[in-house]
Amino acid sequence: MNNTISLKSNSWIPQKVNKIHSKNNRKKSRIKLLLTCVFKPYGVTDEYGDALCSMELLNNQITREQGIHSPRSNNLSFGLYLLAENIGVPVTVLDFPSWKNFTHEVDSGNYTHIGITFIASNVTKTQRMANYIRRNTPETTIILGGHGTAIPDLEKIVDCDEICHGEGVTWLRNYFKENINRPIIHPVVGAAIKASIYGVPLMNKDGVIIPGVGCQNGCRFCSTSHKFNKKYTAFLSTGSDIYKACNKSEKKAGYTHFGLMDENFCKNEIQARQLLVEMEKEQKAYTFNTFSSAEAVTQMGVDFLVRVGVNLIWIGAESKTNIFEKTKGIDLHSLIADLQKHGISVLTSTILFLEHHNKKTIEDDINWAISLESDLHQFMQFGPVPGTPLFTDYFAKGKLINDFPWQHRHGQGTIWFKHPSFTLPETSVYLKNAFIKKYHAHGPGVLNMAHTAIRGYLTVKKEMEDRKTLGLTWDPKTLRYTRQTGYQSDHFMKLRLESIRKNALKFRPLLHTILKYAPNKQSALKSRTIIELFNKTFGPASIKDRIMDIMVKIISFWENRRFQKNGVIMRQPSLIREMYRCHQNK
Ligand code: SF4
Known part of the structure; x- marks a missing residue:
């Protein structure tokens, strides 16, 4: 890791990194963009990856250590489809490419621009991809996007021309000199592929809706909040827009259950209320899995969540000590019990190796997390992730471990900072045992x-x-049931x-x-x-x-x-390749 830090502010203005390579003066008619995620295999320890960092959210960090009871699925790179749908140039989306798929696409010579989205722990894969592009099609402009772009001095690690900070649709529209105020078209996207349980393929027709990005709460460790400057940016600004996106997905793909990918669904009260009004008006009882903070869930109430159709909600419990605003004054035990009683599965998450943790308090927190009796629980290691105040603070204080490989900084292996009470190897043992303890206390999440x-x-x-x-x-x-006339x-x-x-x-x-x-x-x-x-x-x-x-x-x-x-069998998802507006080039 570089010793100098220059955390760039999230900006919608394209940032020139390497003027020599910038090809922004091309004629627009020639532009052809490839948007891709990093190459597979995922969840395999090799020079680029780690077995504990796969593309499977459930198996990797929620139903971890639950053996064959752990549901399996690979979530799509939703953002790529949203970007592709909302810019005017011809785009090809490559999701879950193998190295061969990726290089084949580059070797076609079809693309003036290639955008790679990645998280920080995948930066070495991104580096390899960028090097390949530079070597084989040096005329191509390389654009980096995703949470990994917060890595300080990224351009010294990955050879690139542009770095997209902040919200990507506006950034790309701006970059290609398009109207940034054009309404957002929501894509029809499935939630996951290769879904199975006990080895049985699931035929679920689940879609994904992305109402917006960012969260105003600004928790110190949260990369999603700080990537968007602690602001919520709406793609679908009203509940009616969300309803229309659901309805379009139902008509085109038969989806009636959706992952509502909003950091804090209940925080945007007006939008949530409107969604219910629209569903009632149209008599459509769509169902949702979503995320929300405890204080926002309490504010909206369980009756509302049942009525609007939430089947599963992810609530960040974080720690027994209530050091975060979102859980202050909330009786999490009774909130969770009430949600479950009404059929809403609760996925809670807590953080291990916080600053106040020592060998006793960490056990207290693990036991407290288990006592919440949520259906599912994610234990995640405290992680100074680039772009967050926590990272800046730890970097400044010299607490980060220099040269800790990026592919192992994912929160499910060992921590990558100096903790006064734990050695690095201990942190992986504590984490693994916490999952096992939860599993043995409450049984399989399913x-x-x-x-x-x-x-x-x-x-x-x-x-x-x-x-x-x-x-x-x-x-x-x-948002309550009351006695009314008639x-x-x-x-x-x-x-x-x-x-x-x-x-x-x-x-x-x-x-x-x-x-x-x-x-x-x-x-x-x-x-x-x-x-x-x-x-x-x-x-x-x-x-x-x-x-x-x-x-x-x-x-x-x-x-x-x-x-x-x-042991856990890491099945790799198949390639998805989708083309948008490519007829314009014919
Ligand atoms: S409430 Fe959740 S999404 Fe919002 S800043 Fe905190 S951790 Fe991030």
Whole structure:
């Protein structure tokens, strides 16, 4: 790592790095852009990567150490599709390329510009890609984007012409001299590929919606907040826009469940309220997985989240000591329990090796995290990531470990700064043991989600019946059910209840397999209780469910044998190659 630091401010103005290579004066008609992520294999330890940094969010850091109970999937590079859809030049998107795929594309000589998106831990892959471009098509302009661009003096590591800081659509429009105020067109994008559980491929039709980027909370360690200057930049500025993007995705690809990729969905209250109003108006009960901070979730209330269709919410709990504004004064235990009771699975996250952690307080925090009893939990190491105040602070104080390889700075291996209470090797052991402890305390995450889903169905059904008896109606102003003159049947909640029922039934064919591979007696008992609850609620399993149950058992048997023999199997996602507006070049 370089000793001088020059953290560049996030700017929408293109920054010239190397005037010799800049080809910005090309005739626009000749421009052809390739947008790519870094090359595979992912999650493999080699000179460019690390086994603990894969393209699988769930397996890598949420259901880690859960063996075959860990759902598998590869999330797409959503930003690339959004960029491609919203600039006027012909674009090819390359997602999950192998080295051969990438070099083949470069060797075609088709591209005047190549943009590579990457996170800091993938900078050595980016360096190799840039070197290849420079060697083989020296006329091509190299643009770097993504969170990795916050690495100080990046241009000394990666040979490039331009660095896109901040929000990319505006940056690229500006760069190509396009109208930056043109409305954003939301792409139709799937959430993941190669999704499977117990080795069984999942046919889920899940889409992704990106309402905006950034978060105003500005937590000291948070790269997503600081990349966008602690500001929220909306791509879809109203709830109506979000609804239209969902509806377009449903019409084009059949998606009805979405990952709502907003750092803090409930923080933008007006937008969230509008989304519900639109769905009610159109009688469309879409469902969502999303992120929100505890204080914003409390503000909007659980009734609202159920009604708007949140199936899973990620809440940053961070630490028992409540050192972050977003959790101050919030009873996280009761908030999480209330969400789960209403069918909303909760994914919490905490940070290990914070400044106040020593060998006792870290155990306190791990135990506290487990006591939250969330469905899923991410333990992540405190990480001074470039672009954050934490990085600047630690750099200035000389706390960062010089020459710590970038590919290992991902928060799931060892820390890369000097901690007064822990050696580096200890940090990886503490982290791994924390995941194992959570797993043994509460069982597989998929079992917890099944439990939440069936409990939610029962709670919401009962509450609807109670409201009918009491004459309570939804009040969109207060976001509560209140007694109003003239009770009206709540048709939208009937649709919502049906979506909750369908969500619960998705888990049914998995339950006997979860039981079979239960990690301990406690989990086996929990599995049996949940199976009984499903039977009591929905009656005996249908023939279709029984056939699926048998199929899952057979496939999981082989998956388990592979797992026992080889450990976690890192299956690589297939290449996605999409072209946009390329007809203009014909
Ligand atoms: S609330 Fe979450 S997204 Fe927002 S700054 Fe804090 S960690 Fe980042």
